[in-house]
Amino acid sequence: MTVRPVYLIGFMGSGKSSVGKMCAGQLSVPFIDTDTLVEQKAQQSISDIFAEQGEDRFRDIETAVLQNISREPSIIATGGGIVERERNQKIMDENGVVIYLHADFATIANRLQVDSSRPLWNQDLQKRHALYEQRLPVYRRWGQHVIETDDKGLEETVQTIMNVIKQV
Ligand SMILES: Nc1ncnc2c1ncn2[C@@H]1O[C@H](COP(=O)(O)OP(=O)(O)OP(=O)(O)O)[C@@H](O)[C@H]1O
Ligand SMILES: O=C(O)C1=C[C@@H](O)[C@@H](O)[C@H](O)C1
Numbered sequence: 001m002t003v004r005p006v007y008l009i010g011f012m013g014s015g016k017s018s019v020g021k022m023c024a025g026q027l028s029v030p031f032i033d034t035d036t037l038v039e040q041k042a043q044q045s046i047s048d049i050f051a052e053q054g055e056d057r058f059r060d061i062e063t064a065v066l067q068n069i070s071r072e073p074s075i076i077a078t079g080g081g082i083v084e085r086e087r088n089q090k091i092m093d094e095n096g097v098v099i100y101l102h103a104d105f106a107t108i109a110n111r112l113q114v115d116s117s118r119p120l121w122n123q124d125l126q127k128r129h130a131l132y133e134q135r136l137p138v139y140r141r142w143g144q145h146v147i148e149t150d151d152k153g154l155e156e157t158v159q160t161i162m163n164v165i166k167q168v
């Protein structure tokens with residue numbers, strides 16, 4: 001495997017946390033989730049941070065935790081909005097390999113239909129869709145590798161990521 005961290009990027013529900021954890025297990029490297037680090041740093045859930053401190057403050061904490069993650073080999077699941085701050089691209093590009101997990105909006109809507117822990121998913125359909133459309137080109141630009149997940153289950157997505165990692 002690459003001697004550098006692997007950063008998974010993609011929209012909410014693209015599978016970064018679930019497949020990231022599985023990949024790290026197979027590779028016996030640490031699994032790191034920026035959302036978890038943000039919650040630990042703020043001592044609050046993501047929903048509470050958004051409600052009480054606002055999205056801008058959430059983004060500040062997110063960039064700070066991204067910057068501070070060890071540069072040892074690991075699998076890092078980023079938050080879906082990591083592309084909201086330009087600086088995050090520089091941090092990831094300089095330190096590791098960036099893999100974009102793509103899923104169509106319909107696939108995501110299907111995966112997240114019962115979810116209420118994501119404040120930006122928990123808004124009306126038009127806004128969610130606009131957010132998706134706005135971010136899509138950014139994920140594609142930032143991803144050094146792109147993995148299509150629509151027609152893949154968790155296991156198959158993990159195997160595809162492993163194949164990419166073997167080659168970098
Ligand atoms: N390829 C897949 N096949 C089937 N289910 C999937 C797939 N990828 C993700 N899921 C399901 O979608 C849900 C959300 O996945 P996950 O939490 O990993 O997304 P995420 O990219 O980490 O989202 P966020 O940006 O909000 O952290 C989970 O229930 C997960 O099991
Ligand atoms: O897409 C987003 O902006 C977010 C995705 C989640 O991973 C969390 O980071 C939070 O809910 C915001």
Ligand SMILES: [Mg+2]
Binds near residue numbers: 035077079
């Ligand atoms: Mg996640």
